[in-house]
Amino acid sequence: MxxxxxxxxxxxxxxxxxxxxxxxxxxxxxxxxEHQVYNGRVSVMFLAPKDAPGNALATTTASLVSMAGVVARMANGPHDAPRTVSAEITLASMGVEQGWSIRQPNAGGQWETRYEDPVLDVRSTGRTLEEAQMSMVVALEQVDAALTQLEDAEQVPQALRIRTELSPEMPAYTMQGGSxxxxxxxxxxxxxxxxxxxxxxxxxxRSRPPSRHGSRRARSRRPSRQPVPA
The missing domain is CATH 1.20.58 (Methane Monooxygenase Hydroxylase; Chain G, domain 1)
Incomplete structure (x- = not known):
């Protein structure tokens, strides 16, 4: 054609x-x-207690790295955050309009899993800045709740508990719009x-010929001719 x-x-x-x-x-x-979304991002660093050692969960940097991974899994629940080729891909680029994610940065790249720093990468997204901020608050609360639950289970004294610090001090938000x-x-x-x-x-x-069944039905509906009496 x-x-x-x-x-x-x-x-x-x-x-x-x-x-x-x-x-x-x-x-x-x-x-x-115009369709725009807002993305939030902040890093949560796990720091050893200031006082004398006494927290078995934070004796070395390696233990803090392991602790960060456990906290991330607990905060995310049964569904881990999806892996991406690039760490710079935002939640909005993955089709999430409103939500949050908590990940432990992988220093090994795409083909190797290697965690080196006691840090969590926390991100949020929302259709408005307020939604992105609310999602970020929920994500950070999940991190604090998971860490508290783990140390409560080990009966760690308050003075010996792992400290967390945000980097930067306040989450950074950017606006994302498509072409x-x-x-x-x-x-x-x-x-x-x-x-x-x-x-x-x-x-x-509309151009197809009528079916044989339809033609037969049409013929059956035609009035029969009867002889006219003289």
Whole structure:
């Protein structure tokens, strides 16, 4: 089929094409609406107690690294945060509109798991700055709750407990927006393809010959001719 044949078919099925055009305009208008999300990020550092050693959970740097991993798993619950190729990928880029994640940075790259620092990478996202901030508060509360639960189970005195510190001191928030021109171009192409497919489908449906069952039913409905009395 040539382009000319397609145009003729679309003109022949112009009612269906018009309906598709109206729907396409609605979709393009929705895509053109500016969509922005906010991403928050902060690091939680685990520090040894200031007083004399006495906390078996924080005797060495390695034990603090292990403790950070346990806290991350407890805070995340049964579902760990999905792994990504790059640590710079935001939650919004992974399709999360509102939520948070807690990860232990992997120094081994994509193919090796190696944790070197007692640090957790905490991130949040939201449709507004307030939503991203609220999600960040929830995530940090989960970290504190998990750490407290672990040290309570070991009956660690308050003076000997692991300390946490944020870096930077306050979570940093950035606004993320997609490319509207690229989204509009892709959407317009998809709408044009869909419109052509609908026109061809409707034309094929209307052009197909009637079925034998339908022809037989039509003949049975014809009135029978009876002789007219003289």
């Amino acid at each position: 040539t382009i000319w044949d397609l145009l003729v078919t679309m003109w022949r099925q112009r009612v269906a094409v018009l309906l598709c055009a109206v729907l396409s305009l609605a979709v393009l208008q929705a895509v053109a609406t 509207r021109m690229r989204a509009l171009a892709v959407t317009a192409i998809l709408c044009a393809i869909a419109t052509g497919a609908v026109a061809l489908g409707v034309d094929a449906f």
